[in-house]
Structures are given as C-alpha cells and as structure tokens.
Amino acid sequence: MTESLSSPDARIPPGDGGPDCDYCGNRRYVLDAQGSLKPCPQCGVAQTWKVRAVDAYSSRNGAALTQTFFNFKTVFHGKEDEFLRDCLDSAEQFANEPDHRWLVLWGRRGNGKTHLCAAVANHLVNAGVAALFITMPDLLAALRQAMDLQTNTEQESYSGRLRTFKSAPILILDDLGAEGNSDWSDAVLFEVLDYRYRNRLPTMIVTNCALEAFDPRIASRMQDTAVSMVIEDNAPDFRQRPLEERDRATVHTDRE
Ligand SMILES: [Zn+2]
Structure with a gap:
C-alpha cells in the first residue's frame, strides 16, 4: 500500500x-x-467485489480475524497431539491448494477446529480469494432472515443467498450438525453440499457429529475419498479430559 x-x-x-x-x-x-x-x-476489482460479496455473510469476525495457522496450538495437555497436528497440516494444505478438494474435520475437540476454519478463510481472503467461512447455524439464519426480508434485490433474496452458499468459490462450513435437524435444514444442507459435490467446488466442513448421524446422501459425499480428505479424531482418552474441554455434542460418549 x-x-x-x-x-x-x-x-x-x-x-x-x-x-x-x-x-x-x-x-x-x-x-x-x-x-x-x-x-x-x-x-482485478471484479474479484475484489466478489470477495466482499461472499464475505458479507461470513462468520469471520472478532477473534476469528486474528486466528492463523501460526498461532494454532497443536499441544494438548503438555504434549503434541496427533489429531490436532493432522488438522493443522490438512487445513494448511487445503488453503494452499483448494481446487476441486473437500476437507472434512471430524472430531469432538473444543474450539481448535473453528480456529482452523478462520485461519483458512483469513489466508484465502487476504490473498484475494472469494472464500466464505460460515457456521451452519449462521447460514440457516441468513436464509431464514431472507424469508422475512422485503427485498427487491435478487442477491438478497432467499434464492440469491442460497445460490451464494451453493456456488461460493470456496466454502468453509463450521459447526455442521449444531443446527439441530429439521426437514428444512436437512434439505438446505443437501442442496448446498450436493451442488458443490457435483461441481467439485472446494469445501471445508467441520463437525462434532458422527458422520453416521447425517443423511446418508450427505455422509456419502463427505466420505467420497476421490474428492474428500477426512481427518477424524479417534482419541481414546477423550473421557479423561477436563469437563470444560468437552463439548455439548458428545454427551453420549461420556458413559463410564
Ligand atoms: Zn483499474
């Protein structure tokens, strides 16, 4: 500058x-x-405008703006954690070469994965790539709001917003499964992911829920290894973690 x-x-x-x-x-x-x-x-102003148009829906704000690969911590309870290391490496790889790729981070560990979503988004947006980082609850809220909105702009309409989410050059979808299930939210998720899958649009997905908990059509797309890299947390020591480090989605694993 x-x-x-x-x-x-x-x-x-x-x-x-x-x-x-x-x-x-x-x-x-x-x-x-x-x-x-x-x-x-x-x-390249058309590209800049595209980046901004997509980023307008972003969950990238506050602390998320400062989260990078560099300040991501892979040490857990005093030692290097294999799952967090894999998440970091794959997220960095995805950010550097997102074309036609999907990355699915599936694990129960607190906020680390959200940090990586933000790091990927910051890396791409700062490089001028139109990447959208949004949580699934925020995505659904944006659509719900569009239903109530009296708008004449196609971009702001329900279908316009849905098209933005389906066709964003890069989509980073956090907290999948946190939205709770309804026929409507399942249909939205399927429409977004199916479109992106068929068009091989770069997509990063983060979820605390077991993949089996999803609509089988959605789960099969996330697990298609021709497109998607799945990083899964199999840490057996999960139950020994302090309570505040566990999250809500994992109550069923807490049985002694
Ligand atoms: Zn010019």
Whole structure:
C-alpha cells in the first residue's frame, strides 16, 4: 500500500486497499463501448467485489480475524497431539491448494477446529480469494432472515443467498450438525453440499457429529475419498479430559 501513496499518477488515492491502477485511475470502473460502467479489467476489482460479496455473510469476525495457522496450538495437555497436528497440516494444505478438494474435520475437540476454519478463510481472503467461512447455524439464519426480508434485490433474496452458499468459490462450513435437524435444514444442507459435490467446488466442513448421524446422501459425499480428505479424531482418552474441554455434542460418549 505504501507504493500507491508515492505514485505521482494516482489521481484518486486507492483508499479501498486495491492496487494503484493506471488503467482506471483507481476509479475501479471503466466505460465500455456502449457507455456502460463495468469493473476495471486491470486491477482485478471484479474479484475484489466478489470477495466482499461472499464475505458479507461470513462468520469471520472478532477473534476469528486474528486466528492463523501460526498461532494454532497443536499441544494438548503438555504434549503434541496427533489429531490436532493432522488438522493443522490438512487445513494448511487445503488453503494452499483448494481446487476441486473437500476437507472434512471430524472430531469432538473444543474450539481448535473453528480456529482452523478462520485461519483458512483469513489466508484465502487476504490473498484475494472469494472464500466464505460460515457456521451452519449462521447460514440457516441468513436464509431464514431472507424469508422475512422485503427485498427487491435478487442477491438478497432467499434464492440469491442460497445460490451464494451453493456456488461460493470456496466454502468453509463450521459447526455442521449444531443446527439441530429439521426437514428444512436437512434439505438446505443437501442442496448446498450436493451442488458443490457435483461441481467439485472446494469445501471445508467441520463437525462434532458422527458422520453416521447425517443423511446418508450427505455422509456419502463427505466420505467420497476421490474428492474428500477426512481427518477424524479417534482419541481414546477423550473421557479423561477436563469437563470444560468437552463439548455439548458428545454427551453420549461420556458413559463410564
Ligand atoms: Zn483499474
């Protein structure tokens, strides 16, 4: 950003964080032959707008903005934890080469996986990739809100939002299964994941629920190893963990 300030050609300072662009003079749009405005083809503004449009629904906020691969802790109870290490490695791999891939992190351990969702999203969004990090409850809430919204914009409508979730260039879906089950939420989840599966759109899924608890059509897509890498927590020492480190979804494993 420092070079843009020192450029003598910057008629408008690039205050939007975009590049300093001679082609559009940092206006970010140009006139086409018909005299209509279109995004400047030189400074990648169409991509920036796409990133923002997708990020508008994001659960990426507050502490999540500071979560990176670097500050993710793989040490658990004083020693390196294999599952957390696998989660970190696979998340980093996914963030670096997301094309056509799915990554499913399935385990019962507290907040670590959410940290990785945020780290992947931050990595991609900072690189200018339109990645959407959203929890399943937030995704459903956004759709429910659209039902009540009186809107004339297609983008903001129920179908417009659903299309955003289905077709986001990269989707990072956290807390799958935390939404509780209804026919409607199951149908939404299936529509989103089936579309992404058929189109091989990069998708990261994090869940505390056993894959068997999902609609078999959804579970089979998540487990298709041709597309999806599944990292699973099999830690046998789960019951020995302090209570505050366990989470709600795992009550059934607490039997002595
Ligand atoms: Zn430009």
